[in-house]
Amino acid sequence: MALRTHRITPSQRCRDLLCIGGAAVLTVALIGHERVPDVFGVGVVLDSALPWLGVGIPVLTLTAALCRSKMGALTVLAPLIAWTYLFGSWWATGTGSATVPHSTQVKVVTQNLYAGNQQPAATARALSALDADLIGLQEFSAGNAEAVSSILAGDHRYYVVEGTVALWSRYPISTTTSVDVGVGWRRGLRAHVETPRGDLVVYVLHLPSFRLGDTAQRDHGLMTLSRNLASDTAERVVVLGDFNTTDTDRRWQGFAPGYHDTQRSAGSGPGFTWPAKLPVVRPDHVLIRGVRATSSKVDRTPGTDHRAVAVTLDLER
Incomplete structure (x- = not known):
């Protein structure tokens, strides 16, 4: 057969x-x-x-x-x-915070307010409800400054503004300087914050946008900022910002040696933040050095085109 x-x-x-x-x-x-x-x-x-x-x-x-x-x-x-x-x-499950004493924690938030925000007061109320000790803002402009300031000032006595970025704090701020992010106007600041557990250096940044066929300015800003962060001699540093760069971007690899992305170390999921209604990428980051992140999450706030990133830090790492 x-x-x-x-x-x-x-x-x-x-x-x-x-x-x-x-x-x-x-x-x-x-x-x-x-x-x-x-x-x-x-x-x-x-x-x-x-x-x-x-x-x-x-x-x-x-x-x-x-x-x-x-x-x-x-x-x-x-x-x-x-x-x-x-x-x-x-x-993967991020680092838990259940065993960390509340007295050693500092909560930080970064938020791009969106210059065309039609609901700045609602955005500020949502940010205030996150109960953060430090709030870093990008696209802080004439159109939203008054409404946002009047609300955040209630729980955050100290603040500093540098161009279109701002930092609101429950703790005293000192020695603030401008930071070069590769553009011709001020979109970066560095400040000392005197927390109950010692000094913390905080950056608030807004890197240039990139367009199809035009990434040179953004790339220059990343390179310049990377050098500045790597050379910072402070023991404990937190970087809050809209970097206009995802963590899968080739320019992100090797950026700011020694710093860690809190979403990857303490968050879960992709952590997408833009666009706010249906986020598909994550240009907003919190980077740390000398401290430990115990939680990292993304929160939706009204009126903005970015979602906020909220991170809890343990200063007694």
């Missing part, structure tokens, strides 16, 4: 190659995105969208099923493993 053999038809071979090729392209894009030339800003856009490439995995799986391609279904494992390796840890 003759054995039946299964011949792969040209049509099936074509479908297999289609599925295999799609899986290969997606895998290479995930693990080799930094090698894609940053021509007209395309590389940076790919970097920023990197977590969302995971959407391609179920698409490839469905395609393989529709094409009845067993080989295609197997090759989907490659981008799945790559994506899990890169982003699976985002959902």
